[in-house]
Amino acid sequence: MEGNASLSNAIGESGLKQAELAEAVNDFLCANGVEGTVSDRTVRNWLTGKTRWPHPRQREALEAVFGCTAEELGFSPPTERPTIEPETSVRRRNFLASTAVVAAAPILDSRPTSVGTSDVIRLRSGLDALTALDASRGGHEDLERSALAGAEEALDKVRQAASQRIRQRLYSVAANYLSTAAWAAIDGRQLGRAQHRLDRALYLAGMAKDPVVELRVWNSYAMLAHQRDSLTDAVDAGYAAQATTIARRDPFYASLAHARTAVAHATLGDRQATIRSLGYAEEALGKATDDETRPSWVGFYGFAELTAMTAIARDRIGDSAEAEAASHRALSGIPKPFKRNRALAAARLALTQVHQRELDPACRSASEVFGLMSGHPIPGRMRSLLGDFYRDLITLAPDASIAREWGDRYRSEWSRA
Structure with missing residues (x-):
């Protein structure tokens, strides 16, 4: 029995799971006065090809959910196609029309819509x-x-x-x-x-x-607390992220939460806690499986980004050589579309190098930031990081000509907002 590849692709693109599709179809049916009886098993029958032409009302609901015809979803009518009830066809057209009106110009029609x-x-x-x-x-x-x-x-x-x-x-x-x-x-x-x-x-x-968005918020809280120098709050936000249901269930999210906590510990100067949290993050990510249904916002995270965060944490606890090595690995692994993250990793590499008084390589690394961000304003967080680099550069080597030259050459680009 041949499976329904078109329906499978549509489900994958929508981000729905089988149970969620069943619920969506039942929601549509209930909104139109029909009892929803679609289950996971119903959806499996559609996907395996056991059901090649669903009931008219179910086809109507599927078409409304995905915005295309049943045939486009891979279903095939029998040789003698059943006649669709006129009132069902009219109801579907009315549903789709009302959805379009709500999306395009809700102020034009005050009638209830679903x-x-x-x-x-x-x-x-x-x-x-x-x-x-x-x-x-x-x-x-x-x-x-x-x-x-x-x-x-x-x-x-x-x-x-x-x-x-x-x-x-x-x-x-x-x-x-x-x-x-x-x-x-x-x-x-x-x-x-x-x-x-x-x-x-x-x-x-x-x-x-939604525990996934809850973790996302705590992850951002930790970063915000760091920017405000509320360092213990950053640690606590990391722990709150670890405590979310999704972090306890999925090692991928647990890894992100542990990595964020490690950076917070490092900023506080707690070496032991930093190394412990980095170990937890690496161990958890090693257990994680690929999951295409994860939301796009977390697409930045993986072994390359964990390595970049490791570089930050290591540099803050004084392991600048290890941090430099981690920064190089991160830059080689962060995907090219993530230009902002690559630019941040380049700036972090420059910091690890200047902390080892490798002035020429540090200035070259910092200069790469502007090429990576070419054509776009420098975000405030990145400008602040470049400011940290330049401050450390002139503090550690106040008489070095390369320090003055770097500042003179890139000051205008660095300040563009």
């Missing part, structure tokens, strides 16, 4: 686009504004949701948009705005019962 999984999928795709933009050029005000608009749209749709499950997903999407806005503010060193966004995002994560 918001379902297709709306959640569309909003999530907007998050993916913002994540890719952040990876390339870093946090900036346009990104922050776009993320806030996405959060507002998701929250506006909550009252129109077809079910509690859809409301929870909308809260999750809104929390992720607010987390994106907060991250843009952190990267731009707009700390007051970041705090406000994170507070709201944590509340919405609770409403959504």
Whole structure:
């Protein structure tokens, strides 16, 4: 029996799991006055090809969820195709039309509409686009504004949701948009705005019962606390991330939480705790499995990013040679689309080198930052890091001509915002 590859691909692209697709179909059916009886087994029958042409109402729901025809989803009608009930066809057209009107111009029609999984999928795709933009050029005000608009749209749709499950997903999407806005503010060193966004995002994560976005918020809290020199708060935020349900269940997220805690320990100067947390992070990541359903925001994390965070922690506890080696490994492993992270790793490499009084290599490494960020403003967090580099450079070698030359050459690029 041949499986349904088209449906499988559509499910994969949407980020839904089989159980979630069953719920989405049932949500649509219930919103149209029909009892939803679709189960995991029903979905498996669709995927394996055992059911080649679902019931008309189920086809209608599938088409509404994915925004395409049943045939495009890989289903084939029998030789003599059953006649679709006229009222069912009309109801489907009305549902799709109302969804389009809500998305394009909600102010034009005040009639009640039903918001379902297709709306959640569309909003999530907007998050993916913002994540890719952040990876390339870093946090900036346009990104922050776009993320806030996405959060507002998701929250506006909550009252129109077809079910509690859809409301929870909308809260999750809104929390992720607010987390994106907060991250843009952190990267731009707009700390007051970041705090406000994170507070709201944590509340919405609770409403959504979403441990992944909860961990995301605590991860950002740790970084914000570090920028504010609230070092014990950074450690506690790392521990809060470790305590989330997803970190206890999935070693991938546990690794990120331990790595963030290690950096916080290092900033406090706790060498033993730093090395212990780095060990936990590496061990957990070694146990993690590839999972394509993880959200795009966490796509930056892997062995290369863990190595970059190890370089930060090692440098802060005085292991500059080990930190330099880790920075080189990170730069060779961080994917090219993550330009901002590569630029940060180059700046960290420069710091490890200047701390060993390797002035020429340090200046060359710091100069690479501007090439990596060419065409884009330097985010505030990166400008601050370059400031740390230049301060250490002139402190350790105040009479070195290369130090003055670096400052004279790159001052204008360094300050571009």
